[in-house]
Amino acid sequence: MGIPHFLVIPYPVLGHVNPLMQLSEALTKHGCKITFLNTEFSHKRANNAGAGLDNLKESGIKFVTLPDGLEPEDDRSDHEKVILSIQSNMPSLLPKLIEDINALDAENSITCIVATMNMGWALEIGHKLGIEGALLWTASATSLAACYCIPRLIDDGIIDSEGVATKKQEFQLSLNMPMMDPADLPWGGLRKVFFPQIVKEMKILELGEWWLCNTTCDLEPGALAISPRFLPIGPLMESDTNKNSFWEEDITCLDWLDQQPPQSVVYVSFGSLAIVEPNQFKELALGLDLLNMPFLWVVRSDNNNKVNSAYPDEFHGSKGKIVNWVPQRKILNHPAIACFISHCGWNSTIEGVCSGIPFLCWPFFSDQFVNRSYICDVWKVGLKLDKDGNGLILKGEIRKKVDQLLGNEDIKARSLKLKELTVNNSVNGDQSSKNLEKFINWAK
Known part of the structure; x- marks a missing residue:
């Protein structure tokens, strides 16, 4: 045999x-x-x-x-x-x-x-x-x-x-x-x-x-x-490196993170498939500007033709770093990361859980809505972002929820506990x- x-x-x-x-x-x-x-x-x-x-x-x-x-x-x-x-x-x-x-x-x-x-x-x-x-x-x-x-x-x-x-x-x-x-x-x-x-x-x-x-x-x-x-x-x-990425990973963001204080950076990534519509993209950009903290935002290049013109004129992004693609597990395990604004795809959910990072949930399609209910209602390691009457997540909502999440010691404690439970597994x-x-x- x-x-x-x-x-x-x-x-x-x-x-x-x-x-x-x-x-x-x-x-x-x-x-x-x-x-x-x-x-x-x-x-x-x-x-x-x-x-x-x-x-x-x-x-x-x-x-x-x-x-x-x-x-x-x-x-x-x-x-x-x-x-x-x-x-x-x-x-x-x-x-x-x-x-x-x-x-x-x-x-x-x-x-x-x-x-x-x-x-x-x-x-x-x-x-x-x-x-x-x-x-x-x-x-x-x-x-x-x-x-x-x-x-x-x-x-x-x-x-x-x-x-x-x-x-x-x-x-x-x-x-x-x-x-x-x-x-x-x-x-x-x-x-x-x-x-x-x-x-x-x-x-x-x-x-x-x-x-x-x-x-x-x-x-x-x-x-x-x-x-x-x-x-x-x-x-x-298994491996820490992503041998199968479809985009070149920008590893300069790791050096940038090294220069940020512990738990100070909001990380934003919607995975490899989701597409953010232009009006929503503008609200997200302005919402990140409103935060009084640094952010790391992944904007895939294959989307650029769809969202190229979408950075609003009043966006300065001076506190943030915008990249095309990143080695996500390394990012999530970096001590500078405070929270993860995520589409709640299962791989990102597992990686976030295994890093002990609290979530702000922004699902787009498929199983992402069910994953959000686990994150927010079952494991209680995150909050959901709510849409307005026109189906947009507004800049004020982004700022409000980031503040709420980072001020919630119970969510942070549960995130670390769930990490321990899952990684030990x-x-x-x-x-x-x-x-x-x-x-x-x-x-x-």
């Missing part, structure tokens, strides 16, 4: 690629072999951003690529287009790729395929070839539980067959889970086409024996109890590492 050999296949967005990279590094530490399948476009993009992926061979991770079926100039922020293109192009190419990989080392042929959401087709192909499969769910276990419970939510009349909430009243997925607003379900805020895609995907994903979750029993106990398939293996925090001998070993032994 050879060593376990995992073929790992992320959907090509950072929020999927990075956790799968962290899992891959954890698996190589257990002596497993990893073949990491990127799309040609995203592999090239990461290498251009200085990721140096091809130097990772020594670590036991080998990269392979397949085309996503789109042209280089196509808009890859149109996820409907990307998903359809991948699903109509990559499946026919995968069997040959698997054959080629196995031909190179027949002793250690692929034993298991691990895919993320939208890439379930790979588990189908593996199934036909007699290769075991698993899902790495990169959002919260609660959002997985919600997707898993879709048939029940329809039967109970909470949503209709198109995923639309039928009434306003809150509900619980299970008794020991927080109340949820139907509007905050993970497909909320996404275009209608995504709901049938989620339903179809969840069916295919049942081919995966395990649904690995980047979470811990302490963070989401109720959600994890919903299905025996849910296996918490988080927080996935990733030290050997805890439940998550036992689960990871259970998974590896199964793959063997």
Whole structure:
């Protein structure tokens, strides 16, 4: 019997690629072999951003690529287009790729395929070839539980067959889970086409024996109890460097942070997908100016064409530093950071929790609303930013909430306590590492 050999296949967005990279590094530490399948476009993009992926061979991770079926100039922020293109192009190419990989080392042929959401087709192909499969769910276990419970939510009349909430009243997925607003379900805020895609995907994903979750029993106990398939293996925090960034990281911000007093800087980042509309961008800029403290604000360059002109004339930003992309875990663990204005994506949520930093929550779509309710109502380590009648978060609201958050010693204390609970969970001998070993032994 050879060593376990995992073929790992992320959907090509950072929020999927990075956790799968962290899992891959954890698996190589257990002596497993990893073949990491990127799309040609995203592999090239990461290498251009200085990721140096091809130097990772020594670590036991080998990269392979397949085309996503789109042209280089196509808009890859149109996820409907990307998903359809991948699903109509990559499946026919995968069997040959698997054959080629196995031909190179027949002793250690692929034993298991691990895919993320939208890439379930790979588990189908593996199934036909007699290769075991698993899902790495990169959002919260609660959002997985919600997707898993879709048939029940329809039967109970909470949503209709198109995923639309039928009434306003809150509900619980299970008794020991927080109340949820139907509007905050993970497909909320996404275009209608995504709901049938989620339903179809969840069916295919049942081919995966395990649904690995980047979470811990302490963070989401109720959600994890919903299905025996849910296996918490988080927080996935292997490497400190981000080998898979799509943008070049600006590391000058670390030197800048070194010059700021402890707990004095407001850090603002909305992840790799969210787009801030021009009017909202202006309010945010003016709100940061109003703060009597330094700020570090990530404004992605791919957005610049959309928001280039949007810095208002009266914005001076003299107390702040605006950057294109940062090594976020290093930033959040820097002693100068006071709080995190976040879109509440799950990776950012986990990184913030593991750094003991209080949150100001500004969700945009998908599971970010559910994550906000955990941050504010369940763990109580943050506050939410409220919109005005026109759906804008105003500059005065930003200033008011930053003051409230930083004046709240209870939230700070709970943030540090939750950090201790979560980080300790990733030290050997805890439940998550036992689960990871259970998974590896199964793959063997």
